[in-house]
Amino acid sequence: MSGSGPEETPGAEPAELGFRPLYRQVRDALIRRIVDGAWLPGQPLPSEMQLAADLGVSQGTVRKALDAMASENLVVRRQGRGTYVARHDDERVLFQFFKLVPDEGERSFPQSQVLSCIAAPASAAEAELLRLKPATRIIRIFRIRSIEGRPVVAETLSLPEALFPGLSDMELPNNLYGLYAMSFGLSVASTTEKLKAVSATSEDASALQVAPGTALLEIDRVAFSLDQTPIEWRVSLCLTETMHYETHLG
Amino acid sequence: MSGSGPEETPGAEPAELGFRPLYRQVRDALIRRIVDGAWLPGQPLPSEMQLAADLGVSQGTVRKALDAMASENLVVRRQGRGTYVARHDDERVLFQFFKLVPDEGERSFPQSQVLSCIAAPASAAEAELLRLKPATRIIRIFRIRSIEGRPVVAETLSLPEALFPGLSDMELPNNLYGLYAMSFGLSVASTTEKLKAVSATSEDASALQVAPGTALLEIDRVAFSLDQTPIEWRVSLCLTETMHYETHLG
DNA sequence: AAGTGGTCTAGACCACCGA
DNA sequence: CGGTGGTCTAGACCACTTT
Numbered sequence: 001m002s003g004s005g006p007e008e009t010p011g012a013e014p015a016e017l018g019f020r021p022l023y024r025q026v027r028d029a030l031i032r033r034i035v036d037g038a039w040l041p042g043q044p045l046p047s048e049m050q051l052a053a054d055l056g057v058s059q060g061t062v063r064k065a066l067d068a069m070a071s072e073n074l075v076v077r078r079q080g081r082g083t084y085v086a087r088h089d090d091e092r093v094l095f096q097f098f099k100l101v102p103d104e105g106e107r108s109f110p111q112s113q114v115l116s117c118i119a120a121p122a123s124a125a126e127a128e129l130l131r132l133k134p135a136t137r138i139i140r141i142f143r144i145r146s147i148e149g150r151p152v153v154a155e156t157l158s159l160p161e162a163l164f165p166g167l168s169d170m171e172l173p174n175n176l177y178g179l180y181a182m183s184f185g186l187s188v189a190s191t192t193e194k195l196k197a198v199s200a201t202s203e204d205a206s207a208l209q210v211a212p213g214t215a216l217l218e219i220d221r222v223a224f225s226l227d228q229t230p231i232e233w234r235v236s237l238c239l240t241e242t243m244h245y246e247t248h249l250g
Numbered sequence: 251m252s253g254s255g256p257e258e259t260p261g262a263e264p265a266e267l268g269f270r271p272l273y274r275q276v277r278d279a280l281i282r283r284i285v286d287g288a289w290l291p292g293q294p295l296p297s298e299m300q301l302a303a304d305l306g307v308s309q310g311t312v313r314k315a316l317d318a319m320a321s322e323n324l325v326v327r328r329q330g331r332g333t334y335v336a337r338h339d340d341e342r343v344l345f346q347f348f349k350l351v352p353d354e355g356e357r358s359f360p361q362s363q364v365l366s367c368i369a370a371p372a373s374a375a376e377a378e379l380l381r382l383k384p385a386t387r388i389i390r391i392f393r394i395r396s397i398e399g400r401p402v403v404a405e406t407l408s409l410p411e412a413l414f415p416g417l418s419d420m421e422l423p424n425n426l427y428g429l430y431a432m433s434f435g436l437s438v439a440s441t442t443e444k445l446k447a448v449s450a451t452s453e454d455a456s457a458l459q460v461a462p463g464t465a466l467l468e469i470d471r472v473a474f475s476l477d478q479t480p481i482e483w484r485v486s487l488c489l490t491e492t493m494h495y496e497t498h499l500g
Numbered sequence: 501a502a503g504t505g506g507t508c509t510a511g512a513c514c515a516c517c518g519a
Numbered sequence: 520c521g522g523t524g525g526t527c528t529a530g531a532c533c534a535c536t537t538t
Contacts, residue, residue, distance in 0.1 A: 021506075021507060021508090022507075022508070023507075023508085047522075047523065047524085048523080048524070049522095049523090057508085057509090058508065058509045058510070059509090059510085060507095060508065060509060060510075061507085061508060061509080063524085063525090064507085064508090066524090071321075072500070073500065077523095077524065077525090078516090078517090078523085078524080079515070079516050079517080079523070079524050079525065080515075080516035080517035080518080080522080080523050080524065080525095081516080081517060081518080081522095081523065081524080082522095082523060082524075083523090083524075096499065096500065097499055097500070099499075188500070189500050190498065190499060190500030191498065191499045191500055192496070192497075192498055193496070193497050193498070193499065194494040194495070194496050195445060195467065195490075195494060195495040195496075195497070196467065196490040196494045196495070197447035197448070197465040197466050197467040197468075197488070197490050198447070198465050198490075199463075199464075199465045213449075213463065214449075215447040215448050215449045215465040215466070216447050216465070217445065217446065217447040217467070218447075220494075224500075238447075240445075240446040240447050240448075244444040244445060244446045244470075245444070245445040245446070246442070246443070246444050246445075247442075247443050247445070247497060248440065248441065248442050248443070249346065249347055249349075249440060249441045249443065250322070250323065250346065250347070250438070250439050250440030250441055250474075269515090271525075271526060271527090272526075272527070273526075273527085297503080297504065297505085298504080298505070299503095299504090307527085307528090308527065308528045308529070309528090309529085310526095310527065310528060310529075311526085311527060311528075313505085313506090314526085314527090316505090327505065327506090328504085328505075328535090328536085329504070329505050329506065329534070329535050329536080330503080330504050330505065330506095330534070330535035330536035330537075331503095331504065331505080331535080331536060331537080332503095332504060332505075332536095333504090333505075
């Protein structure tokens with residue numbers, strides 16, 4: 001190749017509307033392969049030189065694509081060893097998506113007790129947020145999450161049943177995102193969260209063993225997979241008397 | 251230059267302990283110049299070729315440094331025009347640091363009413379969070395922020411007086427970060443936030459014109475300048491009945 | 501037309517890792 | 520030792536913006 005553009009490979013499409021840089025196309029192609037399960041979480045990708053040869057681009061372009069994916073936490077690069085598909089193990093989720101930390105002391109992952117797990121037609125809100133046709137079947141989970149035996153989060157989750165066949169019959173672990181990845185090939189890549197302060201209703205209060213009217217932090221989260229499909233909606237009601245939600249901006 | 255390393259420029263230091271990549275050094279040098287006011291917010295930096303010549307590195311290295319700074323929101327790159335020092339105008343702060351948005355409707359920036367602005371010795375908490383010696387003088391501001399005439403945030407701010415000489419005598423605008431940058435040469439580059447749900451005390455309640463015990467979102471934020479010095483601590487008590495705090499992860 | 505940043509390529513040397 | 524990613528350079532062509 002002499003110099004540029006999404007061109008020059010014999011037989012390539014002649015640069016139509018909506019250009020996308022080559023490295024962007026490489027990134028998307030690699031993501032597609034990961035989504036399709038060509039490389040599993042924790043496994044190494046081929047080397048940059050390999051991928052460059054496979055895809056017919058230069059090593060530098062592959063590198064830029066992998067750097068972008070690394071900054072999105074989709075892969076992990078380790079000097080001298082290789083580039084690995086990111087794992088959704090506890091360690092990772094703990095830092096990336098679980099923002100509740102104790103006011104003092106180490107952060108720890110809560111134990112979860114599932115109180116119910118049933119399939120039902122989606123409510124209007126569920127259908128909208130998960131981009132499903134009205135009344136599509138969803139799985140609804142309610143659980144209590146505790147730290148050191150103390151209930152701190154009451155959580156309601158909604159998932160499209162079609163994406164998680166058989167989930168309602170499974171034993172549910174503390175870290176659901178790990179299960180999604182391991183058993184259903186769905187990795188949570190990003191989330192949107194809306195936070196509010198609310199007063200505990202009597203149901204909330206009894207679930208968390210506090211007085212009704214106690215101030216709770218409500219986290220309303222939609223989780224998206226690698227290809228931006230919404231795959232989970234969860235509303236978490238959190239006791240923040242000894243914990244807080246921590247975030248860094250900029 | 252033939253190929254690599256923080257070397258080869260005649261007279262350069264002979265690669266000691268704690269290497270830092272050249273592009274990192276270029277980034278830091280450019281940040282220092284911005285901090286020192288060589289280029290003001292909104293102004294264009296010299297072109298990549300210019301900077302490369304000035305600094306004695308290749309254009310590619312300058313580019314990597316500028317790309318890093320762009321991803322940190324320190325500069326803005328505009329194809330065909332140039333690279334500009336980021337501005338801390340309302341537009342920018344609105345999206346980067348102001349995360350409260352209405353449940354429905356457009357996001358808007360609140361009007362602020364300053365109720366008090368006094369200098370005093372730092373409390374223990376202020377001294378610790380702002381990394382000051384005990385009892386260093388600080389400026390303490392209390393203000394109410396309203397949207398469409400409705401009070402929605404009660405906010406207490408603490409700033410080191412040494413960094414903001416004369417601020418307590420100034421007219422304070424709605425967007426303080428713009429003032430910090432414009433009048434004191436201090437840009438807020440990053441923040442750390444801790445969120446909790448709390449019940450309104452009687453003082454909070456009267457300030458926000460709600461019933462005591464109303465659930466409020468407490469945002470405890472420390473803001474850092476370009477060189478990671480803490481320059482502001484603010485605690486915001488937010489009414490989240492018609493608004494929410496929005497964040498995207500991953 | 502000239503100048504800017506955006507992309508792509510190619511080749512070099514380095515630090516790190518595992519056999 | 521050979522292979523990997525990390526960095527640096529140099530030069531090319533592109534799209535965009537302004538003159």
